[in-house]
Amino acid sequence: GALVYQYPRRTICKSGTSMRMECQAVGFQATSVAWYRQSPQKTFELIALSTVNSAIKYEQNFTQEKFPISHPNLSFSSMTVLNAYLEDRGLYLCGAGDWGNTGQLYFGEGSKLTVL
Amino acid sequence: GDSVTQTEGLVTLTEGLPVMLNCTYQSTYSPFLFWYVQHLNExxxxxxxSFTDNKRPEHQGFHATLHKSSSSFHLQKSSAQLSDSALYYxxxxxxxxxxxxxxxxxxxLQVLP
Incomplete structure (x- = not known):
């Protein structure tokens, strides 16, 4: 079946430092990878959508300078949270899809970021 | 822009009662609709x-029907179980x-005994 592994599961970092998280797709081709943030008491905010061989599209309020993303092949993606501050805390989810016409996403377990 | 509206933040009911969670959407296109379930710490x-051919998807006793006329995709189940307690998106x-x-x-969704 289709699985997505995401790591690290949890990170505690000091304010102003950075955190890198990785996403591995198994059993399907991750043509597109979407990175979301689930802040406390909030829904999933889309940070950016990356499609192989296309430019990465960032949503409003999120920038490449703050959340650089790499999507080098059909099974792997990474995202870094640079200069993390309190407002960056939350659960970061990687959703990968082999789109076709279905649009379904397979999610990893998430990387929980705590900023001190 | 495209958006999804879930009007209920919390639904509490007793085990065995029917479940209905509301979902309406706005989209310029003809989108696919999904329900995701998130249990605690998962x-x-x-x-x-949703299907494109008007079939009604069902899974684990849950079903939902896409109504394009009302832009809705409400989630339903005839009888709630304690294990259904979770976040539904x-x-x-x-x-x-x-x-x-x-x-x-x-x-x-909070299902009580």
């Missing part, structure tokens, strides 16, 4: 996905080339 998992995926999934704010 990743969200796909529960249901309605989401849409555009049929266009943007391949973007937009989530609603989620509804917490």
């Amino acid at each position: 990743a969200p998992k796909l529960l249901l996905k 309605c989401a849409l995926s555009l049929s266009s080339n943007t391949n973007k999934v937009v989530f609603g704010t989620g509804t917490r």
